Amino acid sequence: MRRTLFESLTHGPLTEPAPKPDEAALAELAESVQRAARVRLGRSLSIRHVDAGSCNGCELEMHALSNAFYDLERFGLRFVASPRHADVLTVTGPVTKNMREALQRTYHAMPDPKWVIALGTCAAAGGIFAGSYACVGGVSDVVPVDLHVRGCPPSPNEILKGLIALLGHVNGKAGIP
Ligand code: SF4
Numbered sequence: 001m002r003r004t005l006f007e008s009l010t011h012g013p014l015t016e017p018a019p020k021p022d023e024a025a026l027a028e029l030a031e032s033v034q035r036a037a038r039v040r041l042g043r044s045l046s047i048r049h050v051d052a053g054s055c056n057g058c059e060l061e062m063h064a065l066s067n068a069f070y071d072l073e074r075f076g077l078r079f080v081a082s083p084r085h086a087d088v089l090t091v092t093g094p095v096t097k098n099m100r101e102a103l104q105r106t107y108h109a110m111p112d113p114k115w116v117i118a119l120g121t122c123a124a125a126g127g128i129f130a131g132s133y134a135c136v137g138g139v140s141d142v143v144p145v146d147l148h149v150r151g152c153p154p155s156p157n158e159i160l161k162g163l164i165a166l167l168g169h170v171n172g173k174a175g176i177p
Contacts, residue, residue, distance in 0.1 A: 030072060030075035033164050045163070046085050048079070048088070049091075050090070050099070052123070053095060053096035053135065054093025057120075058119050058123070061153045083109040088166070089110060089115070089117070091103065091117070091123055092119045092123055093120070094126040094129040095138070097134055097136055100142055104143060115146045115147070118148045118149070119159060120152060123139045124150055
């Protein structure tokens, strides 16, 4: 016991250090989302999330957007608890049969205009769960999807890039430069 305690005090951690995130790139990405949201909506962007049956890997990356490092609320992006307050619906996982109705009800509870982002490979077409007896399929099999952000799981930066791409696309369709 004494030896273990001594070794833990004299040796560093055995795990590899986490890669240093690029703070400048993050700030640039988040500001782009904020600008696009203000041009399109005249205000900040509210996001409602539904886990339709994921393994939670995608949630971990998405929740990282709210941690002290990413701190997205400073850029006018926030997750909301009610679909009635949301502009964007993010969905992770393949849609399980148990979650199909909840996803549909969430979508229909959101006011227009609204957009849906399918996050992760499973949300795109079922991923490793495709064909399971418990799954309906990808998110687009249940509600209309405006954007797929692929990856297993997609990183927080990829999710931000997806939001920028979505808002840019919406602005383009509306004739907003
Ligand atoms: S895409 Fe990967 S991380 Fe996300 S729910 Fe599917 S298996 Fe999990």
